[in-house]
Amino acid sequence: MDKVTTEQKIISAADNLFTQKGYAATKTREIADEAGVNLALLNYYFGSKENLYKKVVQEKFRMLLGAIGPLLSDEKVSLEDKIRSITDNYTKLLLENEELPIFIINELTVNKELFKDITENARVVAQPVIDNQLKERNIEMSAADLIVNTLGLTMFPFVAKPLIVSSGLVKEEEFVGFVSERREKILEWIIKTTK
Amino acid sequence: MDKVTTEQKIISAADNLFTQKGYAATKTREIADEAGVNLALLNYYFGSKENLYKKVVQEKFRMLLGAIGPLLSDEKVSLEDKIRSITDNYTKLLLENEELPIFIINELTVNKELFKDITENARVVAQPVIDNQLKERNIEMSAADLIVNTLGLTMFPFVAKPLIVSSGLVKEEEFVGFVSERREKILEWIIKTTK
DNA sequence: AAATGATTTAAACAGTTGTTTAAAAAATAA
DNA sequence: TTATTTTTTAAACAACTGTTTAAATCATTT
Structure with a gap:
Protein backbone atom coordinates (compact mmCIF):
# COMPACT_ATOMS: atom_id res chain seq x y z
CA MET A 1 0.00 0.00 0.00
CA LYS A 54 11.42 27.16 -3.92
CA LYS A 55 9.44 24.22 -2.57
CA VAL A 56 12.67 22.38 -1.80
CA VAL A 57 14.39 25.43 -0.34
CA GLN A 58 11.55 26.30 2.00
CA GLU A 59 11.56 22.82 3.46
CA LYS A 60 15.34 22.97 4.02
CA PHE A 61 15.02 26.34 5.70
CA ARG A 62 12.37 25.06 8.03
CA MET A 63 14.64 22.18 8.98
CA LEU A 64 17.56 24.45 9.76
CA LEU A 65 15.72 27.19 11.66
CA GLY A 66 13.03 25.03 13.22
CA ALA A 67 15.68 23.02 15.03
CA ILE A 68 16.58 25.89 17.36
CA GLY A 69 14.51 29.00 16.60
CA PRO A 70 11.86 28.91 19.35
CA LEU A 71 14.24 27.62 22.01
CA LEU A 72 16.69 30.50 21.90
CA SER A 73 14.18 33.20 22.78
CA ASP A 74 12.64 31.24 25.67
CA GLU A 75 13.55 32.95 28.95
CA LYS A 76 12.83 29.85 30.98
CA VAL A 77 15.52 27.85 29.19
CA SER A 78 18.91 28.32 30.83
CA LEU A 79 22.02 29.27 28.87
CA GLU A 80 23.54 25.83 29.34
CA ASP A 81 20.40 24.16 28.04
CA LYS A 82 20.33 26.45 25.03
CA ILE A 83 23.87 25.62 24.12
CA ARG A 84 23.25 21.95 24.69
CA SER A 85 20.14 22.12 22.51
CA ILE A 86 21.99 23.77 19.65
CA THR A 87 24.83 21.29 19.65
CA ASP A 88 22.58 18.26 20.17
CA ASN A 89 19.88 19.19 17.68
CA TYR A 90 22.23 20.38 14.98
CA THR A 91 24.68 17.53 15.30
CA LYS A 92 21.78 15.11 14.93
CA LEU A 93 20.16 17.06 12.10
CA LEU A 94 23.38 17.55 10.16
CA LEU A 95 24.50 13.96 10.55
CA GLU A 96 21.31 13.02 8.73
CA ASN A 97 21.57 15.91 6.25
CA GLU A 98 25.24 16.62 5.75
CA GLU A 99 24.63 18.70 2.65
CA LEU A 100 22.11 20.98 4.37
CA PRO A 101 24.30 23.88 5.61
CA ILE A 102 26.35 24.13 2.45
CA PHE A 103 23.22 24.14 0.33
CA ILE A 104 21.51 26.81 2.42
CA ILE A 105 24.57 29.02 2.66
CA ASN A 106 25.55 28.72 -0.95
CA GLU A 107 22.11 29.24 -2.42
CA LEU A 108 21.60 32.11 0.02
CA THR A 109 24.68 33.68 -1.56
CA VAL A 110 24.06 32.83 -5.18
CA ASN A 111 20.29 33.19 -5.41
CA LYS A 112 19.68 36.07 -3.03
CA GLU A 113 16.55 37.17 -4.92
CA LEU A 114 14.82 33.83 -4.52
CA PHE A 115 15.27 33.96 -0.75
CA LYS A 116 14.16 37.42 0.17
CA ASP A 117 10.62 36.51 1.17
CA ILE A 118 11.84 33.55 3.20
CA THR A 119 14.59 35.26 5.16
CA GLU A 120 12.47 38.27 5.97
CA ASN A 121 10.23 36.06 8.08
CA ALA A 122 13.11 34.38 9.82
CA ARG A 123 14.47 37.12 12.06
CA VAL A 124 15.68 35.66 15.29
CA VAL A 125 14.57 37.75 18.25
CA ALA A 126 16.66 35.82 20.72
CA GLN A 127 19.40 38.38 21.18
CA PRO A 128 17.87 40.52 23.99
CA VAL A 129 16.87 37.43 25.96
CA ILE A 130 20.34 35.95 25.77
CA ASP A 131 21.99 39.28 26.50
CA ASN A 132 19.95 39.41 29.71
CA GLN A 133 20.90 35.89 30.68
CA LEU A 134 24.56 36.74 30.12
CA LYS A 135 24.30 39.90 32.23
CA GLU A 136 22.55 38.08 35.10
CA ARG A 137 25.47 35.70 35.31
CA ASN A 138 28.11 38.43 34.95
CA ILE A 139 29.46 37.03 31.70
CA GLU A 140 31.14 39.69 29.59
CA MET A 141 30.61 37.96 26.26
CA SER A 142 28.04 39.30 23.77
CA ALA A 143 25.07 37.24 22.66
CA ALA A 144 26.24 37.42 19.07
CA ASP A 145 29.63 35.96 19.97
CA LEU A 146 28.08 33.24 22.12
CA ILE A 147 25.68 32.13 19.40
CA VAL A 148 28.22 32.39 16.59
CA ASN A 149 30.76 30.42 18.64
CA THR A 150 28.29 27.69 19.50
CA LEU A 151 26.97 27.45 15.94
CA GLY A 152 30.49 27.66 14.53
CA LEU A 153 31.95 24.88 16.67
CA THR A 154 28.93 22.70 15.89
CA MET A 155 28.31 23.42 12.22
CA PHE A 156 31.76 24.26 10.88
CA PRO A 157 32.92 20.64 10.63
CA PHE A 158 29.93 19.92 8.38
CA VAL A 159 30.31 23.07 6.33
CA ALA A 160 34.02 22.57 5.87
CA LYS A 161 33.88 18.80 5.61
CA PRO A 162 35.19 18.66 2.03
CA LEU A 163 38.09 20.85 3.12
CA ILE A 164 38.74 18.92 6.34
CA VAL A 165 38.58 15.54 4.65
CA SER A 166 40.57 16.47 1.55
CA SER A 167 43.28 18.00 3.73
CA GLY A 168 43.56 14.76 5.65
CA LEU A 169 42.72 16.30 9.04
CA VAL A 170 39.90 13.81 9.56
CA LYS A 171 39.38 10.75 7.40
CA GLU A 172 36.02 10.22 5.75
CA GLU A 173 35.30 7.09 7.79
CA GLU A 174 36.22 8.85 11.04
CA PHE A 175 33.98 11.83 10.41
CA VAL A 176 30.84 10.58 12.16
CA GLY A 177 32.86 9.70 15.25
CA PHE A 178 34.67 13.02 15.11
CA VAL A 179 31.54 15.19 15.17
CA SER A 180 29.75 12.88 17.60
CA GLU A 181 32.52 13.21 20.16
CA ARG A 182 32.66 16.96 19.64
CA ARG A 183 28.98 17.19 20.51
CA GLU A 184 29.76 16.48 24.15
CA LYS A 185 32.88 18.61 24.30
CA ILE A 186 31.45 21.79 22.79
CA LEU A 187 29.34 22.69 25.84
CA GLU A 188 32.41 22.39 28.08
CA TRP A 189 34.48 24.50 25.69
CA ILE A 190 31.84 27.19 25.44
CA ILE A 191 31.47 27.38 29.25
CA LYS A 192 35.23 27.72 29.64
CA THR A 193 35.32 30.65 27.22
CA THR A 194 32.74 32.54 29.30
CA LYS A 195 34.80 32.40 32.49
CA MET B 1 51.09 53.04 -18.76
CA LYS B 54 40.17 25.99 -13.29
CA LYS B 55 42.51 28.97 -13.59
CA VAL B 56 40.30 30.93 -11.22
CA VAL B 57 39.86 28.05 -8.79
CA GLN B 58 43.56 27.28 -8.54
CA GLU B 59 44.31 30.86 -7.62
CA LYS B 60 41.61 30.84 -4.92
CA PHE B 61 42.95 27.60 -3.51
CA ARG B 62 46.43 28.99 -3.31
CA MET B 63 45.09 31.99 -1.42
CA LEU B 64 43.25 29.87 1.11
CA LEU B 65 45.91 27.24 1.77
CA GLY B 66 48.96 29.45 1.26
CA ALA B 67 47.85 31.66 4.12
CA ILE B 68 48.57 29.01 6.75
CA GLY B 69 49.87 25.80 5.17
CA PRO B 70 53.63 26.04 5.81
CA LEU B 71 53.26 27.60 9.25
CA LEU B 72 51.29 24.79 10.85
CA SER B 73 53.91 22.10 10.29
CA ASP B 74 56.81 24.23 11.55
CA GLU B 75 58.02 22.81 14.86
CA LYS B 76 59.73 26.06 15.82
CA VAL B 77 56.46 27.99 15.79
CA SER B 78 54.69 27.77 19.15
CA LEU B 79 51.06 26.74 19.48
CA GLU B 80 50.02 30.25 20.46
CA ASP B 81 51.74 31.72 17.44
CA LYS B 82 50.09 29.18 15.17
CA ILE B 83 46.65 30.03 16.45
CA ARG B 84 47.41 33.72 16.24
CA SER B 85 48.64 33.29 12.68
CA ILE B 86 45.51 31.45 11.61
CA THR B 87 43.14 34.01 13.08
CA ASP B 88 45.18 37.00 11.93
CA ASN B 89 45.91 35.80 8.40
CA TYR B 90 42.44 34.45 7.74
CA THR B 91 40.60 37.39 9.21
CA LYS B 92 42.66 39.68 7.01
CA LEU B 93 42.33 37.48 3.93
CA LEU B 94 38.61 36.91 4.32
CA LEU B 95 37.86 40.56 5.01
CA GLU B 96 39.33 41.25 1.59
CA ASN B 97 37.73 38.18 -0.02
CA GLU B 98 34.50 37.53 1.81
CA GLU B 99 33.22 35.18 -0.88
CA LEU B 100 36.33 32.98 -0.80
CA PRO B 101 35.36 30.26 1.71
CA ILE B 102 31.84 29.81 0.41
CA PHE B 103 33.13 29.57 -3.13
CA ILE B 104 35.79 27.02 -2.28
CA ILE B 105 33.52 24.90 -0.11
CA ASN B 106 30.60 24.96 -2.46
CA GLU B 107 32.53 24.25 -5.62
CA LEU B 108 34.46 21.55 -3.75
CA THR B 109 31.08 19.95 -3.07
CA VAL B 110 29.41 20.51 -6.42
CA ASN B 111 32.34 20.06 -8.80
CA LYS B 112 34.32 17.34 -7.04
CA GLU B 113 35.77 16.04 -10.31
CA LEU B 114 37.32 19.36 -11.27
CA PHE B 115 39.18 19.52 -7.95
CA LYS B 116 40.71 16.11 -7.61
CA ASP B 117 44.14 17.02 -8.96
CA ILE B 118 44.26 20.16 -6.82
CA THR B 119 43.23 18.66 -3.49
CA GLU B 120 45.52 15.69 -3.86
CA ASN B 121 48.50 18.03 -3.63
CA ALA B 122 47.13 19.90 -0.66
CA ARG B 123 47.45 17.38 2.16
CA VAL B 124 48.30 19.11 5.37
CA VAL B 125 50.99 17.21 7.25
CA ALA B 126 50.74 19.41 10.31
CA GLN B 127 48.89 16.97 12.51
CA PRO B 128 51.82 15.02 14.04
CA VAL B 129 53.71 18.22 14.77
CA ILE B 130 50.77 19.78 16.54
CA ASP B 131 49.96 16.58 18.39
CA ASN B 132 53.49 16.66 19.78
CA GLN B 133 53.21 20.27 20.82
CA LEU B 134 49.94 19.48 22.60
CA LYS B 135 51.48 16.50 24.39
CA GLU B 136 54.53 18.48 25.52
CA ARG B 137 52.23 20.95 27.21
CA ASN B 138 49.96 18.30 28.70
CA ILE B 139 46.92 19.47 26.77
CA GLU B 140 44.40 16.69 26.30
CA MET B 141 42.81 18.13 23.16
CA SER B 142 43.44 16.51 19.77
CA ALA B 143 45.15 18.38 16.94
CA ALA B 144 42.08 17.93 14.76
CA ASP B 145 39.83 19.56 17.37
CA LEU B 146 42.27 22.40 17.96
CA ILE B 147 42.59 23.21 14.26
CA VAL B 148 38.88 22.79 13.53
CA ASN B 149 38.00 24.99 16.51
CA THR B 150 40.42 27.72 15.51
CA LEU B 151 39.37 27.62 11.87
CA GLY B 152 35.72 27.41 12.83
CA LEU B 153 35.73 30.37 15.20
CA THR B 154 37.64 32.40 12.60
CA MET B 155 35.99 31.37 9.35
CA PHE B 156 32.45 30.51 10.37
CA PRO B 157 31.27 34.13 10.56
CA PHE B 158 32.33 34.60 6.93
CA VAL B 159 30.91 31.30 5.76
CA ALA B 160 27.62 31.86 7.55
CA LYS B 161 27.49 35.59 6.95
CA PRO B 162 24.31 35.47 4.84
CA LEU B 163 22.67 33.47 7.61
CA ILE B 164 23.99 35.67 10.41
CA VAL B 165 23.03 38.91 8.70
CA SER B 166 19.63 37.78 7.45
CA SER B 167 18.77 36.49 10.92
CA GLY B 168 19.60 39.91 12.38
CA LEU B 169 22.32 38.60 14.71
CA VAL B 170 24.83 41.05 13.28
CA LYS B 171 23.91 43.91 10.98
CA GLU B 172 25.63 44.21 7.62
CA GLU B 173 27.32 47.48 8.58
CA GLU B 174 28.55 46.01 11.89
CA PHE B 175 30.06 42.93 10.29
CA VAL B 176 33.60 44.23 9.74
CA GLY B 177 33.75 45.41 13.34
CA PHE B 178 32.31 42.15 14.57
CA VAL B 179 34.93 39.90 12.94
CA SER B 180 37.74 42.36 13.66
CA GLU B 181 37.02 42.29 17.37
CA ARG B 182 36.69 38.52 17.33
CA ARG B 183 40.19 38.26 15.88
CA GLU B 184 41.69 39.30 19.22
CA LYS B 185 39.30 37.28 21.36
CA ILE B 186 39.66 33.95 19.55
CA LEU B 187 43.19 33.25 20.82
CA GLU B 188 42.01 33.81 24.42
CA TRP B 189 39.00 31.59 23.89
CA ILE B 190 41.07 28.81 22.36
CA ILE B 191 43.59 28.93 25.20
CA LYS B 192 40.81 28.72 27.78
CA THR B 193 39.39 25.61 26.12
CA THR B 194 42.74 23.83 26.43
CA LYS B 195 42.99 24.32 30.19
C1' DA C 1 56.48 49.04 -48.41
C1' DA C 2 55.32 44.32 -48.37
C1' DA C 3 54.96 40.13 -45.84
C1' DT C 4 54.15 37.59 -41.80
C1' DG C 5 52.09 36.52 -37.66
C1' DA C 6 49.03 37.64 -33.72
C1' DT C 7 44.69 39.39 -32.33
C1' DT C 8 39.91 40.57 -32.87
C1' DT C 9 35.49 40.29 -35.03
C1' DA C 10 30.63 38.87 -36.60
C1' DA C 11 28.33 35.06 -37.82
C1' DA C 12 27.15 30.53 -37.66
C1' DC C 13 27.07 25.82 -35.60
C1' DA C 14 25.08 22.00 -33.21
C1' DG C 15 23.43 20.72 -28.93
C1' DT C 16 20.86 21.87 -24.71
C1' DT C 17 17.64 24.49 -22.06
C1' DG C 18 12.82 25.31 -19.78
C1' DT C 19 8.36 25.25 -21.35
C1' DT C 20 4.14 24.40 -24.17
C1' DT C 21 1.03 21.82 -27.06
C1' DA C 22 -2.34 18.61 -28.46
C1' DA C 23 -3.43 14.07 -28.37
C1' DA C 24 -3.61 9.62 -25.73
C1' DA C 25 -4.44 7.03 -21.62
C1' DA C 26 -6.25 6.40 -17.10
C1' DA C 27 -9.27 7.37 -13.43
C1' DT C 28 -13.67 9.01 -11.84
C1' DA C 29 -18.62 10.20 -12.14
C1' DA C 30 -22.98 9.80 -14.37
C1' DT D 1 -21.79 1.53 -20.10
C1' DT D 2 -21.01 6.35 -21.42
C1' DA D 3 -19.42 10.88 -20.30
C1' DT D 4 -16.22 13.80 -17.98
C1' DT D 5 -12.26 15.02 -15.76
C1' DT D 6 -7.50 14.14 -14.44
C1' DT D 7 -3.13 12.50 -15.56
C1' DT D 8 0.43 11.17 -18.77
C1' DT D 9 2.73 11.20 -23.13
C1' DA D 10 5.69 12.34 -27.35
C1' DA D 11 6.77 15.99 -29.96
C1' DA D 12 7.72 20.52 -30.86
C1' DC D 13 8.89 25.39 -29.57
C1' DA D 14 11.98 29.26 -29.24
C1' DA D 15 15.63 30.85 -26.67
C1' DC D 16 20.11 30.02 -24.96
C1' DT D 17 24.42 27.34 -24.46
C1' DG D 18 29.68 26.69 -25.38
C1' DT D 19 32.39 26.53 -29.29
C1' DT D 20 34.15 27.08 -34.09
C1' DT D 21 34.88 29.35 -38.43
C1' DA D 22 36.70 32.40 -41.75
C1' DA D 23 37.45 36.89 -42.67
C1' DA D 24 39.13 41.41 -40.95
C1' DT D 25 42.21 44.23 -38.35
C1' DC D 26 46.33 45.19 -35.97
C1' DA D 27 51.25 44.86 -34.78
C1' DT D 28 55.78 43.31 -35.94
C1' DT D 29 59.45 41.96 -39.02
C1' DT D 30 61.86 41.89 -43.34
Missing part, protein backbone atom coordinates in the same frame (compact mmCIF):
# COMPACT_ATOMS: atom_id res chain seq x y z
CA ASP A 2 2.83 2.40 -0.72
CA LYS A 3 1.35 4.92 -3.08
CA VAL A 4 4.04 7.45 -3.85
CA THR A 5 2.37 10.20 -5.79
CA THR A 6 3.95 11.73 -8.87
CA GLU A 7 4.32 15.00 -7.01
CA GLN A 8 6.28 13.30 -4.23
CA LYS A 9 8.52 11.50 -6.71
CA ILE A 10 9.34 14.81 -8.36
CA ILE A 11 9.95 16.68 -5.10
CA SER A 12 12.21 13.93 -3.85
CA ALA A 13 14.26 13.80 -7.05
CA ALA A 14 14.46 17.59 -7.16
CA ASP A 15 15.60 17.64 -3.53
CA ASN A 16 18.41 15.20 -4.23
CA LEU A 17 19.66 16.98 -7.31
CA PHE A 18 19.28 20.58 -6.14
CA THR A 19 21.09 19.91 -2.85
CA GLN A 20 23.78 17.95 -4.66
CA LYS A 21 24.49 20.26 -7.57
CA GLY A 22 22.71 23.56 -6.97
CA TYR A 23 20.01 25.29 -8.94
CA ALA A 24 21.71 26.18 -12.21
CA ALA A 25 23.52 22.87 -12.68
CA THR A 26 20.37 20.82 -12.18
CA LYS A 27 18.41 20.29 -15.42
CA THR A 28 14.68 19.64 -15.56
CA ARG A 29 15.25 16.53 -17.67
CA GLU A 30 17.53 15.14 -14.98
CA ILE A 31 14.87 15.62 -12.35
CA ALA A 32 12.28 13.93 -14.54
CA ASP A 33 14.63 11.01 -15.20
CA GLU A 34 15.57 10.54 -11.54
CA ALA A 35 11.88 10.69 -10.62
CA GLY A 36 11.06 8.21 -13.39
CA VAL A 37 8.45 10.57 -14.71
CA ASN A 38 7.63 12.41 -17.92
CA LEU A 39 9.33 15.78 -18.32
CA ALA A 40 6.11 17.71 -18.87
CA LEU A 41 4.82 16.65 -15.46
CA LEU A 42 7.24 18.99 -13.69
CA ASN A 43 5.48 21.95 -15.25
CA TYR A 44 2.08 20.31 -14.92
CA TYR A 45 2.45 19.98 -11.15
CA PHE A 46 4.80 22.81 -10.22
CA GLY A 47 4.52 25.35 -13.02
CA SER A 48 8.22 26.01 -13.37
CA LYS A 49 11.69 24.89 -12.31
CA GLU A 50 11.98 27.95 -10.09
CA ASN A 51 8.77 27.10 -8.28
CA LEU A 52 9.90 23.54 -7.69
CA TYR A 53 13.18 24.85 -6.36
CA ASP B 2 48.37 50.73 -17.57
CA LYS B 3 48.24 48.00 -20.16
CA VAL B 4 45.68 45.50 -19.01
CA THR B 5 45.96 42.57 -21.37
CA THR B 6 42.90 40.85 -22.79
CA GLU B 7 43.77 37.73 -20.83
CA GLN B 8 43.78 39.68 -17.58
CA LYS B 9 40.47 41.34 -18.38
CA ILE B 10 38.92 37.93 -19.00
CA ILE B 11 40.38 36.33 -15.88
CA SER B 12 39.22 39.21 -13.73
CA ALA B 13 35.68 39.14 -15.11
CA ALA B 14 35.55 35.36 -14.80
CA ASP B 15 36.78 35.59 -11.22
CA ASN B 16 34.04 38.03 -10.30
CA LEU B 17 31.26 36.06 -11.91
CA PHE B 18 32.35 32.55 -10.92
CA THR B 19 32.80 33.50 -7.27
CA GLN B 20 29.52 35.38 -7.28
CA LYS B 21 27.30 32.88 -9.05
CA GLY B 22 29.16 29.61 -9.35
CA TYR B 23 30.23 27.68 -12.43
CA ALA B 24 26.94 26.59 -13.99
CA ALA B 25 25.12 29.88 -13.53
CA THR B 26 27.91 31.88 -15.15
CA LYS B 27 27.58 32.13 -18.94
CA THR B 28 30.49 32.69 -21.30
CA ARG B 29 28.71 35.65 -22.90
CA GLU B 30 28.40 37.29 -19.48
CA ILE B 31 32.12 36.93 -18.89
CA ALA B 32 32.88 38.41 -22.31
CA ASP B 33 30.51 41.33 -21.66
CA GLU B 34 31.90 42.08 -18.20
CA ALA B 35 35.42 41.91 -19.62
CA GLY B 36 34.41 44.17 -22.52
CA VAL B 37 35.79 41.68 -24.96
CA ASN B 38 34.61 39.56 -27.89
CA LEU B 39 33.09 36.22 -26.95
CA ALA B 40 35.43 34.18 -29.15
CA LEU B 41 38.45 35.46 -27.22
CA LEU B 42 37.59 33.32 -24.19
CA ASN B 43 38.19 30.21 -26.28
CA TYR B 44 41.11 31.81 -28.13
CA TYR B 45 43.00 32.42 -24.90
CA PHE B 46 41.71 29.71 -22.55
CA GLY B 47 40.35 26.98 -24.81
CA SER B 48 37.18 26.36 -22.86
CA LYS B 49 34.98 27.65 -20.05
CA GLU B 50 36.12 24.76 -17.87
CA ASN B 51 39.76 25.68 -18.37
CA LEU B 52 39.10 29.29 -17.49
CA TYR B 53 37.26 28.15 -14.39
